[in-house]
Amino acid sequence: MASTDNCGFSDIESQSSKTLLEYEEILFQESVSEKFKNFTHAAHGMLYALDDRLVFGMFRQRAAILMQLRFDGILGFPGGLVDPGENPMEALNREMEEEINLDLTQHPFTNDNHLVTFLHHKKQLVLHFFTKEVSLDQFKNIELKSLNAKEYGLECFGSIRPPLFTMEDGFKGLPAFLSNQFAGNSREQLLYALKSRNIITSEEIATCVESMKRHVENNR
Numbered sequence: 270m271a272s273t274d275n276c277g278f279s280d281i282e283s284q285s286s287k288t289l290l291e292y293e294e295i296l297f298q299e300s301v302s303e304k305f306k307n308f309t310h311a312a313h314g315m316l317y318a319l320d321d322r323l324v325f326g327m328f329r330q331r332a333a334i335l336m337q338l339r340f341d342g343i344l345g346f347p348g349g350l351v352d353p354g355e356n357p358m359e360a361l362n363r364e365m366e367e368e369i370n371l372d373l374t375q376h377p378f379t380n381d382n383h384l385v386t387f388l389h390h391k392k393q394l395v396l397h398f399f400t401k402e403v404s405l406d407q408f409k410n411i412e413l414k415s416l417n418a419k420e421y422g423l424e425c426f427g428s429i430r431p432p433l434f435t436m437e438d439g440f441k442g443l444p445a446f447l448s449n450q451f452a453g454n455s456r457e458q459l460l461y462a463l464k465s466r467n468i469i470t471s472e473e474i475a476t477c478v479e480s481m482k483r484h485v486e487n488n489r
């Protein structure tokens with residue numbers, strides 16, 4: 270089993286029942302897949318493009334990341350449940366087409382795009398997470414085309430880009446974004462991807478999480 274790295278969330282979300290698994294382990298090792306055969310699998314994906322422009326001439330955005338507002342008013346990544354007979358990558362590509370009208374001939378997700386699988390024992394969920402880098406022009410095209418997705422206005426209420434900088438007050442920007450409500454473990458997935466794709470350093474992520482936690486505590 271891979272080491273547990275919760276991006277500093279341990280006391281905001283119960284981590285006791287969550288572990289990270291290797292993708293190959295859960296899919297291809299019989300002893301492991303047998304153990305989790307009653308778990309529900311889901312696959313979600315993060316499309317992103319590096320973007321070094323400055324917001325207000327001051328704050329480096331670093332990357333455009335595609336998240337979405339869901340039907341239930343909370344934020345998440347495109348993706349969904351793995352149907353019987355599908356593997357996570359196939360499910361992800363199907364959901365990407367339905368939810369954001371992703372052109373799979375141009376931007377298919379492959380197993381090489383798998384980043385991490387989180388296991389949630391209590392909820393009996395296996396959450397597979399993939400990331401895929403595209404150019405900024407391709408990213409804008411993907412955003413535009415998402416308005417014509419089958420699920421736009423039904424399950425999906427539009428794509429959003431998280432701000433990846435922190436403003437002078439130490440809260441506005443990424444920490445404020447993180448204090449929204451997130452589906453499943455999508456907040457952890459976002460932070461995990463920012464760190465492992467070298468978009469934001471661990472230290473900066475820890476500072477953002479601290480700021481977000483302070484805000485949540487102060488508004489209880």
Ligand SMILES: O=c1[nH]cnc2c1ncn2[C@H]1C[C@H](O)[C@@H](COP(=O)(O)OP(=O)(O)O)O1
Nearest residue numbers: 311313345346348349350396452453454455
């Ligand atoms: O973005 C996400 N990241 C991780 N887990 C998520 C995310 N969105 C939802 N979830 C969790 C919540 C549910 O338990 C399952 C499946 O959710 P959903 O995407 O709504 O699935 P369907 O579209 O209904 O197939 O994953």
